[in-house]
Amino acid sequence: xxxxxxxxxxxxxxxxxxxxxxxxxxxxxxxxxxxxxxxxxxxxxxxxxxxxxxxxxxxxxxxxxxxxxxxxxxxxxxxxxxxxxxxxxxxxxxxxxxxxxxxxxxxxxxxxxxxxxxxxxxxxxxxxxxxxxxxxxxxx
Numbered sequence: 001x002x003x004x005x006x007x008x009x010x011x012x013x014x015x016x017x018x019x020x021x022x023x024x025x026x027x028x029x030x031x032x033x034x035x036x037x038x039x040x041x042x043x044x045x046x047x048x049x050x051x052x053x054x055x056x057x058x059x060x061x062x063x064x065x066x067x068x069x070x071x072x073x074x075x076x077x078x079x080x081x082x083x084x085x086x087x088x089x090x091x092x093x094x095x096x097x098x099x100x101x102x103x104x105x106x107x108x109x110x111x112x113x114x115x116x117x118x119x120x121x122x123x124x125x126x127x128x129x130x131x132x133x134x135x136x137x138x139x140x
Contacts, residue, residue, distance in 0.1 A: 003044045005065070005097045010034070014094040016049035049093055058089045058096070065100035071107045079103060 007014045007024065015023040022045050024030065024038070038045065051061070066076040080088070091099055 002048055002061075003041050004048045004093050007034075007038075007045075008094045008097055012094070013092070014045065014049065015092055016046070020046060022046065022049065058091070058093070059085055061093070062088050062091075062096050062100055065097055066104050066107075069100055069104040071104045075107045075111070076103060079107070 004014050011029070013023075013025045017023040022038070022042065030038070051058075063073050063076055067073055088096075088099065
């Protein structure tokens, strides 16, 4: 579980406050231990928040989250049109896990009980993001 997901699961909204600050609400609910954890993991939180603002990475984080919750990448990708992908990419990073949980539950309800979970992302459904992802992977 990523740093943002950990805080989101505890009921906090985590957002990037430009240029390099972390916004957490409701701040008054943070315990001393949570405040210390945030201080210790500040760089990780900032990196996740900044990456989440990149739509290609947001989609990949969403796919990865869905896979972690028990869906295949193919099942997730098959549920989205390009406009839906664009919408997912505008979701605040702190809400990705919630959206992924909703999608995975829908997939599980539709899935035959004996169907195995396998597959890769269907890049044909996501041409713009697939191209950007391939370009950034090959250049890195």
